[in-house]
Amino acid sequence: xxxFSDPQFGERVITLMAALALVLQLGMVSQRWLITNIRLxxxxxxxxxxxxxxxxxxxxxxxxxxxxxxxxxxxVVVLPLWLERLVKRxxxxxxxxxxxxxxxxxxxxxxxTLLGYVVAESFARPAAGFPSRELxxxxxxxxxxxxLIGFFMMINRRKALSQVLALLSLENGIFLAAISLTxxxxxxxxxxxxxxxxxxxxxxxxxxxxxxxxxxxxxxxKLRRLRG
Amino acid sequence: xxxxxxxxxxxxxxxxxxxxxxxxxIRTLKARMQTRRGPGILQPYRDLFKLWRKNMVVPDSASWIxxxxxxxxxxxxxxxxxxxxxxxxxxxLGLFGGVLAIIYLLGLGRFFxxxxxxxxxxxxxxxxxxxxxxxxxxxxxxxxxxxxxxxxAAGSTSLTEVARSAAGQSWRFLAPSQILAFSAxxxxxxxxxxxxxxxNPATHLELTMIHEAMILEYSGRYLALIEWGASIKQLVLxxxxxxxxxxxxxxxxxxxxxLVIALGVYxxxxxALCALIVLVETxxxxxxxxxxxxxxAVAFILGALALISSFLF
Numbered sequence: 001x002x003x004f005s006d007p008q009f010g011e012r013v014i015t016l017m018a019a020l021a022l023v024l025q026l027g028m029v030s031q032r033w034l035i036t037n038i039r040l041x042x043x044x045x046x047x048x049x050x051x052x053x054x055x056x057x058x059x060x061x062x063x064x065x066x067x068x069x070x071x072x073x074x075x076v077v078v079l080p081l082w083l084e085r086l087v088k089r090x091x092x093x094x095x096x097x098x099x100x101x102x103x104x105x106x107x108x109x110x111x112x113t114l115l116g117y118v119v120a121e122s123f124a125r126p127a128a129g130f131p132s133r134e135l136x137x138x139x140x141x142x143x144x145x146x147x148l149i150g151f152f153m154m155i156n157r158r159k160a161l162s163q164v165l166a167l168l169s170l171e172n173g174i175f176l177a178a179i180s181l182t183x184x185x186x187x188x189x190x191x192x193x194x195x196x197x198x199x200x201x202x203x204x205x206x207x208x209x210x211x212x213x214x215x216x217x218x219x220x221x222k223l224r225r226l227r228g
Numbered sequence: 229x230x231x232x233x234x235x236x237x238x239x240x241x242x243x244x245x246x247x248x249x250x251x252x253x254i255r256t257l258k259a260r261m262q263t264r265r266g267p268g269i270l271q272p273y274r275d276l277f278k279l280w281r282k283n284m285v286v287p288d289s290a291s292w293i294x295x296x297x298x299x300x301x302x303x304x305x306x307x308x309x310x311x312x313x314x315x316x317x318x319x320x321l322g323l324f325g326g327v328l329a330i331i332y333l334l335g336l337g338r339f340f341x342x343x344x345x346x347x348x349x350x351x352x353x354x355x356x357x358x359x360x361x362x363x364x365x366x367x368x369x370x371x372x373x374x375x376x377x378x379x380x381a382a383g384s385t386s387l388t389e390v391a392r393s394a395a396g397q398s399w400r401f402l403a404p405s406q407i408l409a410f411s412a413x414x415x416x417x418x419x420x421x422x423x424x425x426x427x428n429p430a431t432h433l434e435l436t437m438i439h440e441a442m443i444l445e446y447s448g449r450y451l452a453l454i455e456w457g458a459s460i461k462q463l464v465l466x467x468x469x470x471x472x473x474x475x476x477x478x479x480x481x482x483x484x485x486x487l488v489i490a491l492g493v494y495x496x497x498x499x500a501l502c503a504l505i506v507l508v509e510t511x512x513x514x515x516x517x518x519x520x521x522x523x524x525a526v527a528f529i530l531g532a533l534a535l536i537s538s539f540l541f
Contacts, residue, residue: 019404030526103525110529
């Protein structure tokens with residue numbers, strides 16, 4: 001039981017789970033099936049909830065438990081279920097067709113991860129006078145990588161629903177950065193963000209449904225036809 | 229000297245005995261997960277025994293390569309098996325370059341198998357060889373990167389040193405670079421042993437087969453040697469995964485009581501890895517051949533990231 005109170009062990013577990021989240025993000029880039037993508041997002045969110053709970057436990061920040069619980073409820077259960085229902089209702093082709101082929105996308109994602117590491121490196125050597133962070137820059141690097149790869153996925157995909165999914169994984173990156181840098185923002189801010197995400201996804205879901213109804217496709221490049 | 233001989237013999241015995249068992253366990257677990265009864269765990273032994281007693285048919289068009297290849301496949305796999313730490317820290321055989329020798333000995337076996345596929349001049353053999361070579365050309369860089377990550381962390385390419393340094397630092401296996409390298413090597417394991425997202429070991433369906441297409445002309449004793457060699461290669465790669473990334477339970481010396489415990493721990497770790505493989509095999513459909521490079525690109529990127537993040541640590 002001794003390592004449950006050893007902060008070094010906690011740090012290791014957090015970096016481990018962050019690395020797994022990165023592996024899942026790369027899996028999402030390479031995976032073509034929309035349903036599998038949604039499930040991968042669910043597992044990634046579960047890891048984030050676990051990271052939040054671990055930070056809450058080792059840094060004695062009990063309000064982070066609330067954030068972890070909400071992540072678990074919203075991003076692991078509600079949103080994936082809602083998205084899967086949407087896929088069924090819109091009846092879109094269940095394969096994602098990225099603009100850039102998969103091996104090249106993976107190479108770009110690898111480069112973005114590297115960029116994340118390089119940027120996070122400067123946070124690892126804090127200026128004199130500031131106390132150095134206990135939480136490694138590894139987690140921050142992974143968070144930045146999740147953010148950048150999520151952004152890249154949004155650019156790389158044509159279908160509206162897969163873009164929504166990319167937006168959600170991008171948001172996961174921001175959440176990870178927030179909890180790893182600040183050990184949790186005030187509960188009100190967290191609540192606001194969660195509510196924001198929920199409403200955004202609901203609205204986007206309705207929008208995707210309407211696009212599908214009107215154009216018989218959720219391919220956003222077809223929206224160019226709307227230009228006068 | 230005497231101790232070395234005993235160690236080699238012991239490890240060789242474990243290797244030869246456990247290799248078909250691992251295949252059998254995977255097959256039975258897979259059947260159970262698909263709610264079939266499936267053959268017993270010992271079925272691979274029975275298959276090997278049956279093949280061993282059968283007569284051989286050698287095609288008229290076959291050259292000497294046809295009869296050399298099974299021996300090369302079997303011997304390279306067995307030699308590699310002696311070069312990795314299996315139940316003790318110390319591998320009985322430490323040749324030039326450690327890990328590099330392992331990768332290229334496996335490559336030698338694969339090369340001869342592909343040659344044998346081409347040798348008889350049948351269409352299926354050539355097709356199988358070309359596919360095998362395509363996949364291995366993509367899997368090898370990923371494997372190298374993953375293995376180098378581990379070697380850099382340990383400061384040596386000798387697997388004995390790697391296992392020793394890994395056992396010294398507790399929780400080292402929780403580092404992100406290790407997880408990335410493990411994922412990369414796991415995908416390589418799936419590709420190299422012809423498991424489901426890449427190849428289906430259970431069918432002879434001509435459109436999809438890779439490994440089976442190459443050995444279609446073999447029968448009798450040669451087929452037994454190739455099958456046995458393939459299962460040894462699978463066990464070697466699995467051992468590499470469990471012992472390099474999760475090195476607990478390895479015995480520090482070649483003494484009886486410690487070895488028995490180490491063997492038990494080793495078998496439990498293997499069983500866990502078998503379960504993971506079965507899980508992947510039952511939850512995935514076989515990929516189209518042209519999608520396989522995408523899977524291996526994932527492995528390559530994971531390996532590259534592992535190497536990079538171990539430098540930036």
